[in-house]
Amino acid sequence: MHAPACRVVGELTLLHEISDTLSDGFELRAAALRMFSHLRATKLLSRGLLLVLNRETGRLLPEASECAFPPFNACVDEGLVGGILSEGRARAIIDVAHIPADTLCKWERAYLSTVPDDAPDEPASLLVMPIQHGDELVGGLCFTRPLGTEGQLEADLRFLALVVGQVGLAVRFRQLAQERLDTLRQENERLQDQIKRSFVPEGMIGKSSSMRMVYFHVDQVADSKTTVLIRGETGVGKERVAQAIWQGGSRKTKPFVRVNCAALPESIIESELFGHEKGAFTGALALRRGRFELAHTGTLFLDEIGEISMSTQAKLLRVLQEGVFERVGGTQPIKVDVRVITATNRNLEEMIDEGKFRLDLYYRINVFPIYVPPLRERRSDLLELADHFLEKYSQQNRKRVVRISTPAIDMLMAYHWPGNVRELENIIERAVLLATDGVIHGYHLPPTLQTPDSTGTASPQTLHDALASVEREMIIDALKANRGIMAKAARQLGITERTMGLRVKSLDIEPRRFRDSTGSSS
Numbered sequence: 001m002h003a004p005a006c007r008v009v010g011e012l013t014l015l016h017e018i019s020d021t022l023s024d025g026f027e028l029r030a031a032a033l034r035m036f037s038h039l040r041a042t043k044l045l046s047r048g049l050l051l052v053l054n055r056e057t058g059r060l061l062p063e064a065s066e067c068a069f070p071p072f073n074a075c076v077d078e079g080l081v082g083g084i085l086s087e088g089r090a091r092a093i094i095d096v097a098h099i100p101a102d103t104l105c106k107w108e109r110a111y112l113s114t115v116p117d118d119a120p121d122e123p124a125s126l127l128v129m130p131i132q133h134g135d136e137l138v139g140g141l142c143f144t145r146p147l148g149t150e151g152q153l154e155a156d157l158r159f160l161a162l163v164v165g166q167v168g169l170a171v172r173f174r175q176l177a178q179e180r181l182d183t184l185r186q187e188n189e190r191l192q193d194q195i196k197r198s199f200v201p202e203g204m205i206g207k208s209s210s211m212r213m214v215y216f217h218v219d220q221v222a223d224s225k226t227t228v229l230i231r232g233e234t235g236v237g238k239e240r241v242a243q244a245i246w247q248g249g250s251r252k253t254k255p256f257v258r259v260n261c262a263a264l265p266e267s268i269i270e271s272e273l274f275g276h277e278k279g280a281f282t283g284a285l286a287l288r289r290g291r292f293e294l295a296h297t298g299t300l301f302l303d304e305i306g307e308i309s310m311s312t313q314a315k316l317l318r319v320l321q322e323g324v325f326e327r328v329g330g331t332q333p334i335k336v337d338v339r340v341i342t343a344t345n346r347n348l349e350e351m352i353d354e355g356k357f358r359l360d361l362y363y364r365i366n367v368f369p370i371y372v373p374p375l376r377e378r379r380s381d382l383l384e385l386a387d388h389f390l391e392k393y394s395q396q397n398r399k400r401v402v403r404i405s406t407p408a409i410d411m412l413m414a415y416h417w418p419g420n421v422r423e424l425e426n427i428i429e430r431a432v433l434l435a436t437d438g439v440i441h442g443y444h445l446p447p448t449l450q451t452p453d454s455t456g457t458a459s460p461q462t463l464h465d466a467l468a469s470v471e472r473e474m475i476i477d478a479l480k481a482n483r484g485i486m487a488k489a490a491r492q493l494g495i496t497e498r499t500m501g502l503r504v505k506s507l508d509i510e511p512r513r514f515r516d517s518t519g520s521s522s
């Protein structure tokens with residue numbers, strides 16, 4: 001075959017390979033690197049560099065490169081390449097050695113000074129191709145090649161124009177994807193920042209990121225009349241969140257009325273919610289206003305909403321939609337202005353599937369859902385909550401309990417808290433009552449926290465083990481309080497120094513560890 005014909009066949013094969021690479025679903029960078037390696041195999045083009053333009057910043061970013069040089073982010077019309085790309089016309093520079101140094105920007109100097117593996121000493125020509133989508137510049141392709149004649153370089157440019165035609169669309173998609181990613185990243189940063197700065201509602205303890213998200217939502221929804229659905233396991237603090245919403249809004253001076261739907265038997269829930277007329281049923285000796293009326297202008301918190309019957313659900317839907325209801329046994333419509341907050345630990349979606357919860361009511365209450373995470377998923381809040389309850393119950397019981405011992409903290413941290421914050425509160429309340437020396441020790445915590453399951457210890461607890469763990473804890477506490485001085489710690493515990501020495505040894509305690517402790521830390 002003649003040389004020109006050979007070249008055409010070679011180029012067609014190459015184009016075919018490049019087109020396969022681009023359509024093979026590779027992401028742009030990987031596809032470009034494969035394309036470069038196809039081109040390098042021709043022994044003509046090397047040091048491939050693909051640039052993508054960020055339209056918002058007007059800067060060029062390297063998307064894929066065959067040379068290792070520092071990452072850059074250059075203005076679109078900066079330097080020689082930038083100038084060529086801005087003009088929108090492909091150009092070949094016959095000998096890079098003749099380019100005046102001051103026309104090159106920093107990244108171009110770095111790019112041209114990289115040495116191609118296959119031709120380390122050869123002088124080189126440079127090819128620069130703008131990549132356009134329609135009339136718009138979306139990026140550029142650069143290559144070097146062994147010093148070529150004008151004719152050779154023109155042939156190369158013609159071939160590269162075909163390559164660029166194939167790459168253009170992929171670059172455009174990459175550009176759009178990058179722009180979308182940048183926007184999302186900025187939005188995410190803005191929201192994260194807002195969440196960090198967001199307020200902590202009064203009376204709410206915990207600064208974990210998941211609780212900050214809850215506070216953020218509370219802040220967003222508090223000052224509106226939007227119906228809120230608070231979800232989460234039992235005892236996570238759903239009622240607390242409902243109160244925070246009420247207190248954070250303009251209705252804070254108006255009533256907050258709570259109804260525990262689970263606690264009311266089916267027969268009386270409607271009269272509780274909507275009230276009843278005198279004589280409506282046996283025992284209805286006088287007119288009674290329901291919770292909706294009592295909450296007029298304020299907030300009604302319907303706790304355990306998943307527990308109400310289908311017939312009450314229908315009536316509730318009507319009040320939520322129209323703000324109107326009749327008392328049981330009455331015919332006169334009563335109009336109220338009530339902000340409704342609901343809460344549940346039930347899976348309402350499952351209940352809908354089972355025909356136990358109305359879909360239309362679900363849509364009506366699920367306008368603004370807030371999910372309160374379980375305590376085991378925000379252990380960073382645990383100590384702050386425990387300290388808060390310690391203080392609360394010390395004050396309530398007029399007892400001076402000031403800290404929780406380290407082993408007790410370890411037990412609290414290891415437990416899985418199925419009853420969430422309520423369980424923690426109850427446990428600390430009990431421990432405060434049991435404490436005798438101003439400290440909550442491990443043995444003041446209930447047995448559930450001491451089982452192998454809760455503490456993660458593998459072997460079952462024998463009496464001997466339990467006693468050893470209490471003894472160990474008391475000795476460590478005494479050592480801490482006395483800055484690791486064995487004689488003082490022994491005196492505090494009412495044992496001889498010799499016994500102390502023996503016990504410390506057998507329990508494998510290192511008194512020197514406590515030299516720096518202040519005795520007040522937990």
Ligand SMILES: Nc1ncnc2c1ncn2[C@@H]1O[C@H](COP(=O)(O)OP(=O)(O)OP(=O)(O)O)[C@@H](O)[C@H]1O
Pocket residue numbers: 203204205206232233234235236237238239240241303345421422425
């Ligand atoms: N973040 C918190 N800060 C301070 N106290 C909290 C917090 N979360 C919960 N509590 C306390 O824990 C106890 C249980 O909280 P709450 O009654 O709000 O839980 P709940 O999710 O509504 O429970 P249930 O599902 O049983 O109705 C309450 O005494 C509450 O004050």
